Amino acid sequence: xxxxxxxxxxxxxxxxxxxxxxxxxxxxxxxxxxxxxxxxxxxxxxxxxxxxxxxxxxxxxxxxxxxxxxxxxxxxxxxxxxxxxxxxxxxxxxxxxxxxxxxxxxxxxxxxxxxxxxxxxxxxxxxxxxxxxxxxx
Amino acid sequence: xxxxxxxxxxxxxxxxxxxxxxxxxxxxxxxxxxxxxxxxxxxxxxxxxxxxxxxxxxxxxxxxxxxxxxxxxxxxxxxxxxxxxxxxxxxxxxxxxxxxxxxxxxxxxxxxxxxxxxxxxxxxxxxxxxxxxxxxx
DNA sequence: GCAACTCCTTTCAAAAATAAAGTAAAACAG
DNA sequence: CTGTTTTACTTTATTTTTGAAAGGAGTTGC
Numbered sequence: 001x002x003x004x005x006x007x008x009x010x011x012x013x014x015x016x017x018x019x020x021x022x023x024x025x026x027x028x029x030x031x032x033x034x035x036x037x038x039x040x041x042x043x044x045x046x047x048x049x050x051x052x053x054x055x056x057x058x059x060x061x062x063x064x065x066x067x068x069x070x071x072x073x074x075x076x077x078x079x080x081x082x083x084x085x086x087x088x089x090x091x092x093x094x095x096x097x098x099x100x101x102x103x104x105x106x107x108x109x110x111x112x113x114x115x116x117x118x119x120x121x122x123x124x125x126x127x128x129x130x131x132x133x134x135x136x137x
Numbered sequence: 138x139x140x141x142x143x144x145x146x147x148x149x150x151x152x153x154x155x156x157x158x159x160x161x162x163x164x165x166x167x168x169x170x171x172x173x174x175x176x177x178x179x180x181x182x183x184x185x186x187x188x189x190x191x192x193x194x195x196x197x198x199x200x201x202x203x204x205x206x207x208x209x210x211x212x213x214x215x216x217x218x219x220x221x222x223x224x225x226x227x228x229x230x231x232x233x234x235x236x237x238x239x240x241x242x243x244x245x246x247x248x249x250x251x252x253x254x255x256x257x258x259x260x261x262x263x264x265x266x267x268x269x270x271x272x273x274x
Numbered sequence: 275g276c277a278a279c280t281c282c283t284t285t286c287a288a289a290a291a292t293a294a295a296g297t298a299a300a301a302c303a304g
Numbered sequence: 305c306t307g308t309t310t311t312a313c314t315t316t317a318t319t320t321t322t323g324a325a326a327g328g329a330g331t332t333g334c
Contacts, residue, residue: 001196009191016153016187019321032323033282048190050153054146058183059138066233066240068267080273093274096203098267099236103203130205130235136217137230156290168290170313 001046004029008037009046016050061107063114064132068100071125076101079124086117099128138183141166145174146183153187198244200251201269205237208262213238216261226254236265 007027011018018026024034041047056064071079083093083104092105108114121127144164148155155163161171178184193201208216220230220241229242245251258264 009189009196012189013191014186014188016189020323021321030283031321032284035322036281044195045192046195048192049151051151051188051190052146052149052153053185053188054150055182055185058181059146066231066235068236087274092272094203094269095271095273096267096269098203099205099265100267102273103267103269128236130233130237130240132231132233132240134232135229136232137224157292158290166312167314169292169315172291173312 005037005041005046008034008041012038012047012050056107060109062110063108065106065108065114066130066132067104067106067121068128068130069102069104069121069125070100070127071102079121082120082124086120089113089117142174142178142183145171145178149175149184149187193244197246199247200245202243202245202251203267203269204241204243204258205265205267206239206241206258206262207237207264208239216258219257219261223254223257226250238262 004027008023011023011026019031020035020038021031023038024031027034029037038047069079080102083090083102089108090104090106094103094105095101096103106117108117118127118129141164145160148160148163156168157172157175158168160175161168164171166174175184193199206216217239220227220239226245227241227243231240231242232238233240243254245254255264255266
């Protein structure tokens with residue numbers, strides 16, 4: 001992991017569909033050399049995958065929220081299983097230490113679906129809800 | 138936005154470096170047709186960008202955390218400006234309603250840097266810290 | 275001094291992207 | 305109902321990129 005690798009990570013973070021030729025030019029390498037570096041970063045597990053940024057609202061999801069989940073007792077499985085059944089709403093599930101046991105990043109078509117989700121979630125755990133108003137930068 | 142577009146979003150979410158030819162095959166279209174659909178999704182703002190998933194630990198960041206920021210009073214700017222100066226640590230800044238005014242997703246080389254950051258942050262705001270233990274799925 | 279690596283470049287064949295032309299079906303106005 | 309426009313696609317042909325292979329320069333270790 002030298003400076004060139006860091007630059008490659010930065011460039012691919014900004015645009016992962018760039019050609020290896022273009023990437024090479026940006027880090028002062030030829031296409032094949034850049035491609036070889038990227039392949040190595042994949043093999044080393046530094047690059048875990050290639051994804052897209054999606055506008056959730058344009059996909060019909062107008063409510064974006066974070067949920068801090070608090071589970072009483074030691075048996076988390078029923079709650080985790082429930083969450084898995086609602087994976088369509090959930091972008092990320094983090095096991096955390098601090099404000100609760102889990103942090104969910106999720107999005108819903110609207111408040112109706114959110115409300116229904118919270119109602120069901122409440123059978124398994126307590127929660128604190130934070131609605132996303134804006135994403136900065 | 139029909140079913141084919143949704144499938145395209147799903148496929149690109151899983152692997153945004155797939156070729157348009159391969160993407161086309163997966164959604165029963167030719168390469169050029171798939172590319173045209175993707176171009177339209179970009180123009181419509183549904184696809185906002187192409188990115189990579191990075192293993193933060195392999196980049197030397199062993200502490201991954203969420204910070205709920207609570208600002209007293211109405212002048213958020215000093216705190217926001219401070220946060221901007223620390224952008225190297227910060228992956229996302231969300232304006233929220235609920236547990237605080239802002240939610241920061243951030244990562245630090247270690248607890249030393251986290252501690253220093255919190256010390257400085259405390260000049261501008263209160264916070265609640267959640268350390269990420271694991272990412273599920 | 276001389277392997278054995280590593281990291282790169284150059285070259286070239288294969289694959290993919292892209293542009294252009296053509297087609298068929300749907301939407302729509304008269 | 306009919307002719308026109310639009311949309312979404314396929315096919316074809318050209319350009320560009322990828323990826324494999326060969327080779328060279330600079331380290332490293334013996």
